[in-house]
Amino acid sequence: MSKESSLIVGLDIGTTKVCAIVGEPTYPNGLDIIGVGTYPSYGLKRGVVVNIENTVQSIKHAVEEAEHMAGCEIRTVFAGIAGGHIKGMGGHGMITLRNREVSKRDLDRVIESASALSIPADREIIHVIPQEFNVDGQGGIKDPVGIYGIKLETKVHIVTGQVTAAQNLVKCIHRAGMDVADIILEQLASSEAVLTPDEKEIGVVLIDCGGGTTDIAIFVGGSIRYTENLTLGGDHIDRDIAVGLSTPVAEAKRIKEKQGSAYADLVPPDETIEVISVGGRRSRTIPRRELAMIIEPRMEEILSLVKREIIKSGYQDFLPAGAVITGGTVIMDNTVELAEKILGIPVRRGLPTEVGGLKDVVANPVYSTGVGLVLYGTRYKGDKKLRIRDEKVFKKVFESMKTWFQEFF
Numbered sequence: 001m002s003k004e005s006s007l008i009v010g011l012d013i014g015t016t017k018v019c020a021i022v023g024e025p026t027y028p029n030g031l032d033i034i035g036v037g038t039y040p041s042y043g044l045k046r047g048v049v050v051n052i053e054n055t056v057q058s059i060k061h062a063v064e065e066a067e068h069m070a071g072c073e074i075r076t077v078f079a080g081i082a083g084g085h086i087k088g089m090g091g092h093g094m095i096t097l098r099n100r101e102v103s104k105r106d107l108d109r110v111i112e113s114a115s116a117l118s119i120p121a122d123r124e125i126i127h128v129i130p131q132e133f134n135v136d137g138q139g140g141i142k143d144p145v146g147i148y149g150i151k152l153e154t155k156v157h158i159v160t161g162q163v164t165a166a167q168n169l170v171k172c173i174h175r176a177g178m179d180v181a182d183i184i185l186e187q188l189a190s191s192e193a194v195l196t197p198d199e200k201e202i203g204v205v206l207i208d209c210g211g212g213t214t215d216i217a218i219f220v221g222g223s224i225r226y227t228e229n230l231t232l233g234g235d236h237i238d239r240d241i242a243v244g245l246s247t248p249v250a251e252a253k254r255i256k257e258k259q260g261s262a263y264a265d266l267v268p269p270d271e272t273i274e275v276i277s278v279g280g281r282r283s284r285t286i287p288r289r290e291l292a293m294i295i296e297p298r299m300e301e302i303l304s305l306v307k308r309e310i311i312k313s314g315y316q317d318f319l320p321a322g323a324v325i326t327g328g329t330v331i332m333d334n335t336v337e338l339a340e341k342i343l344g345i346p347v348r349r350g351l352p353t354e355v356g357g358l359k360d361v362v363a364n365p366v367y368s369t370g371v372g373l374v375l376y377g378t379r380y381k382g383d384k385k386l387r388i389r390d391e392k393v394f395k396k397v398f399e400s401m402k403t404w405f406q407e408f409f
């Protein structure tokens with residue numbers, strides 16, 4: 001019981017795979033990964049649940065495997081959310097200080113005031129993340145507790161999503177027999193697992209390129225500044241290859257994962273690959289460069305859209321730490337080189353490394369979100385007010401705002 005109650009579980013319901021990751025916090029603030037379960041995902045399109053039953057089945061399989069490995073029963077999970085319906089925007093909160101001195105309670109109040117904005121009835125607030133505080137006109141304050149003043153203001157980043165998309169996600173998890181502790185934007189989870197505090201401080205963009213989505217998060221001055229979710233990913237490359245080489249999609253995916261390259265010029269001209277044709281015809285041998293010439297324009301499109309978002313954010317000149325790319329698609333050869341060319345900033349591959357236990361298993365860009373969800377969840381440790389999200393009462397959890405907020409100090 002005592003062991004199980006301290007375990008934290010992340011459930012990443014992706015377009016290609018569902019993965020459940022069990023973490024055990026270690027003293028003083030480490031984390032051991034003790035269970036990993038993965039199963040192909042058949043119920044999502046572009047990051048959003050479109051088939052409940054298929055999704056439930058994938059969740060059950062992934063969770064069973066993780067339970068088996070960890071020797072525990074999973075009852076509550078931290079789940080990721082993504083998809084084109086997610087919107088990030090700036091917000092502002094303001095209150096007057098009754099006691100002329102900022103208290104912890106005032107921080108909660110001012111953040112709450114920032115989330116009191118009017119959003120359409122079909123949208124739901126997923127995160128309200130404070131960036132900085134301002135006391136009586138003095139801005140740029142990270143920890144205002146104890147400061148004297150009359151007026152407290154905060155700048156926040158607000159993430160909203162479609163109520164129905166979030167409800168469907170929660171419904172699948174409930175049907176699979178578990179509760180949801182909280183829902184976390186996937187790229188925020190990934191950033192927990194792959195970015196260093198220094199990178200977030202000096203300015204960095206995280207790009208999580210998965211099967212159906214590419215998710216972006218920009219951090220400057222230690223805080224989240226911009227988020228965007230694009231509905232393009234590795235699955236689109238599979239379809240391009242299937243059409244371009246007249247081969248079944250499953251075969252296209254296989255050769256992409258085995259021999260793909262994102263940058264045709266970097267593929268030696270003499271390398272060749274075998275391709276099975278549709279309709280059971282004999283396999284052919286083609287230059288590997290030909291495959292790369294199909295992949296590159298799609299990767300270029302995705303990265304150009306990312307670049308457009310970076311420019312739109314207004315932070316393009318504030319990213320000295322460059323870009324960190326993660327998600328299954330970036331495993332492909334030469335994605336770092338192509339990303340550097342398109343984005344014009346330094347790029348590195350990111351994967352979860354700062355954990356113990358099954359470290360070698362999760363040291364893979366496909367596990368960034370799953371491990372990040374566990375890391376996010378560990379910050380709830382000891383918080384008795386941890387709220388369980390419910391399908392019907394689907395109002396924003398104030399606790400999750402506090403968590404982001406605690407990270408701040």
Ligand SMILES: Nc1ncnc2c1ncn2[C@@H]1O[C@H](COP(=O)(O)OP(=O)(O)OP(=O)(O)O)[C@@H](O)[C@H]1O
Nearest residue numbers: 014015016017210211212213234257327328329332
């Ligand atoms: N070695 C590889 N080379 C190229 N692509 C790869 C490789 N391994 C995995 N991929 C691709 O990565 C994608 C899956 O990545 P990931 O597991 O991060 O996605 P997901 O989390 O399921 O989806 P999403 O986050 O978009 O909902 C697939 O398109 C898969 O083909």
Ligand SMILES: [Mg+2]
Nearest residue numbers: 014015210369
């Ligand atoms: Mg993903």
